[in-house]
Amino acid sequence: MLIELQDVTKIYNQGQANEVKALDRINLTIPSGSLMCLRGASGSGKSTLLAVIGCVFPPTSGRATIAGKLLSRLPDRFLTMHRRQFIGFIFQQFNILPELNVLDNVTLPLLPVGISPRERRKRGLRLLEQFAIAHRRNFAANQISGGELQRVAIARALINDPPIILADEPTAHLDTRLSEEFMKIISGLKEVGKTIVITSHDPLVTENSAVERIVDIRDGRLHA
């Protein structure tokens, strides 16, 4: 299994008055090359679960093994390095830096890895060509359309060639056409062996044929 969670609990502000239990004894296994959808209302805990899978922080208790590493034993610095190597994120609002141009946004994760500018450019352009937005490479991110922005976000998630892609409500701000286009790209990524976890309650995602499994989450608990 590429992702394995056993009795994973996440408590924010533990021991304080504003303590929140976001995840409650989650057990979940996700095999390599699968496409899974986490479905739940706002505040149900799906973003927290995505953050644990994405090595953003370790769980408060339980075992989370992501790509062969037991997260609870990794200090923050190694979590970051692990995330850099194995995880690609696609955010709800894309989280593209508006002042940077398209190519610089896509290659942003390569900077702390120590990749030379020439190699960065080569890798970035290859992905931009793959998603048919190479002609926009020198445009500032705030000068391109929503659909192009979405493809920039996907290209950025893939720049390190990670085996796991995590997408947090990716279609929440997209129209039907762009949502379908997004799912088409995601299906293609699944075809090449990427493991994909999407949080969404959009029927265009949950009812997509590429989605193999839907897991419901309510109040921090899974309902298969």
Place this chain on the structure above:
Amino acid sequence: MFKTTLERQLNILDYALSSVWRRRLKNLSVMLVFAAAIFLLASFQMTTTALNQAASSMLAKAPEITVQRISAGRQASIPLAYGEKLKAIFGIRRIVPRIWGYHFVEPNRANYTVIGLDPAAMPSGKALGLTLAKGRFFTAGQKGKAVVGQGVVKTMNLADRRNFSLFRPDLTLKPFGISGVFAPGTNLLTDDLIVTTMADARDLFRIPAGMVTDFCVYVANPAEIQTIAGKIAKRLPDTRVLTRPQIQKTYQVVFGWRSGFGSVCLLTALAAFTIFAWDKASGLSPEERREISILKILGWETADVLTVRFWEGLLVSALAFAVGCTLAWIHVVKFGAALFRPVMMGWSVISTSLHLVPDLALADFLLIFAFTVLPYLAATIIPAWRAATVPADSAIR
């Protein structure tokens, strides 16, 4: 491994440079305020250095020992016969009697220093001519001739005139013809100076024959100045013996005290700027917080974000340092430290106009750097560390 680490640092530096450019308006405003603070501090430091250098170079030509007679705690005329008593002291090369005093001119509200001397009798008499911008030194036999400083020319409107008069104590006029004008480079000591012959100075101040105001004593071996000064003091107990090193030290103390006072005031301003910088750096805008959280979730470590902030701070402060120091140098050299002249040279009614050229000493720059750039970096790096610990998950919440 080394290549990767170097490439990584270069990438981060590249990102920091682009980040400074992207926030150019904010950075420019911080840089300008910081450059202004550095300009003030560097100007003060350079002015002090230049004044000390000017005083040292001018005093190099001053007599090694000056002997004055003290009566009732005040300087009084000294009999010429005292000079004869000094001749017996071994090591004295030459004794030159001098008459000098202050002359207040009511219409100009200016206090001039009048010195009567015989240039030919001074060991560096020939070199005195080199300190003149125009004309030449008078000889002992000439009557009614004077060499004047730039400030005297200016305040007495002597640019187009060759003659001027001063009142004697009995209110009769004593006329002088200008034989030369001191060069601007010697202004620190000559700006308010009127140098004339002994006879004319005696006439102006009505000092009796056989009396002078002091003796300039030149010694054969400069290393013996203190010893000879001690012997003079022992032989003439009613005199005050001033040595050149003492006078140099007095100048340094005066400039040092004034500079120190000014520096304390300016450092207070700098501290205020540091607080401002702290406030600016710690008060991250929502866009900056968002950027940091995005970088962190994309795999940037806290140290990487901190390095970006460090380079940004270093770039802004180094630029401000370069601009501030350059402006300070221009201010001191081209404009004669116009902002600080009243503070640094405020003892004379005549405002001294100096051509200051400070030696660019590495120690001065290091001092200014230590008092400006380092506190700025400290003031920005700590809030930056706090900013860099923005949780990565804030990008997906």
